[in-house]
Amino acid sequence: MLTPYDWQEGIGNRAQYVEGKLSHGAPVLAVSLPDGIVVFAYRRQTRKIYEIYDRLIFSALGQQSDVEALRSSAVDFAHQEGYNRSEQDVTIQRVVNALSTPLKKAFNDFSSSPVAARSLFAEINRTVDEDVFYVLNYNGDYEQTKGSAVVAGTEEVAAGLREKLAALPLTLTAEESIDPLREIWLSARDLGFEINDASLASLSAEAVLLERSELRENRFRVLRRDAE
Numbered sequence: 001m002l003t004p005y006d007w008q009e010g011i012g013n014r015a016q017y018v019e020g021k022l023s024h025g026a027p028v029l030a031v032s033l034p035d036g037i038v039v040f041a042y043r044r045q046t047r048k049i050y051e052i053y054d055r056l057i058f059s060a061l062g063q064q065s066d067v068e069a070l071r072s073s074a075v076d077f078a079h080q081e082g083y084n085r086s087e088q089d090v091t092i093q094r095v096v097n098a099l100s101t102p103l104k105k106a107f108n109d110f111s112s113s114p115v116a117a118r119s120l121f122a123e124i125n126r127t128v129d130e131d132v133f134y135v136l137n138y139n140g141d142y143e144q145t146k147g148s149a150v151v152a153g154t155e156e157v158a159a160g161l162r163e164k165l166a167a168l169p170l171t172l173t174a175e176e177s178i179d180p181l182r183e184i185w186l187s188a189r190d191l192g193f194e195i196n197d198a199s200l201a202s203l204s205a206e207a208v209l210l211e212r213s214e215l216r217e218n219r220f221r222v223l224r225r226d227a228e
Contacts, residue, residue, distance in 0.1 A: 014107060014114050018138045021116040025061030025153040026195075026203065027188050028120050029181055031165055032131040032147055035174040036212040037122050038223070040181040042203040049208040051220035053078035053090050055124045057210045061151055062117030062138070070119055070136075073099055092123035096134045096142050104140030114138060120151045124210045124219065128170065153193065160191035174209040178224055181207065 028041040028048065039059055041048045049059045052074045060067045077098045081090045099119075107114045119136040133149035136142040148165045152158035164184045168177070182205060189195060207224035 010110055011108070014110075015139065018107075018114050018116050019154075022062055022118055022138070023153045024194065025118070025151075027150060027152040027157060027161055027185060027193065028059045028061060029161065029165055029185055030057075030059070030120055030122050030133060030149045031168055031177065031181070032128040033170060033172055033174060033177060034128065034212070035209060036219070037124050037131055037210040038174050038177050038181065038207060039120075039122070039210070040178065040185060040205075040207045042185065042200070043206050044203060048206055051210070052095070052121075053082065054087060055210070055219065056090070056092050056095065057122045057124075057208070057220065058119065059151070060117050060119040061153065062115075066115045066117040067119075070099060070115070070117055073102075074121070092121045092132055092134055093144075096121055096136050099136060100140045100142055102140075103136070103138065107139040118151045120149055122149065122210065124212055126212070152188065157188050157191045157193045161185075161188055174223060178205075178207050 026042050028039065030037060030039045037057060039049045039057060041059060050071055052058045056078060058071055058074055060070060074095050078090050078095055081094060103115055106112060115138050117138055121134040121136065123132045125131050133145045134142050135149055135151055150158045150161045150165060152161060161184060164187060168180055205224050209221045209223050211219040211221055
């Protein structure tokens with residue numbers, strides 16, 4: 001018979017297991033600027049930043065199969081909402097709420113493995129103040145922020161990066177923000193993110209702008225995708 005203590009201990013063990021898997025995950029930074037939302041990360045072979053619907057963007061760290069499953073679920077839900085309701089009804093809040101429930105269920109189900117991923121979602125709006133960010137954790141819990149957002153392998157690294165990101169000048173253009181964002185990302189090594197020079201050299205920088213302007217049909221624009 002499973003006692004409340006056994007259940008609590010089991011949940012703690014699952015959290016510890018996932019946190020261990022995520023602890024070496026490469027951070028993702030996102031910030032609202034006049035041009036739009038800029039998302040910056042370093043990646044290995046596969047892309048790390050994706051458009052999931054008009055005005056909505058997604059990135060994550062963790063086990064690649066779990067990240068891809070979350071991305072696919074987000075895309076499917078967003079398009080279904082757009083078809084059943086309207087494009088205006090597809091908000092990042094509805095997407096995150098839809099993903100939160102199955103994540104909670106998977107985390108609490110001892111008969112299956114929990115999802116090892118921490119996700120960042122963002123929605124572009126008319127002004128910087130109206131932009132919305134969500135960080136969705138592996139256990140289904142999520143947090144909404146304004147102005148910027150970070151996902152990292154540990155809370156210590158994330159907290160330090162959030163502080164640095166908050167000091168980024170909001171007058172920067174999207175192109176001008178790339179180098180400062182790279183410097184902030186690299187500062188994660190001073191905050192406890194463990195990566196040696198050889199591993200860093202194997203990563204590629206990736207920067208994407210979700211444009212605020214509605215003049216383009218596709219507002220998802222790659223700013224940087226290289227092997228630096």
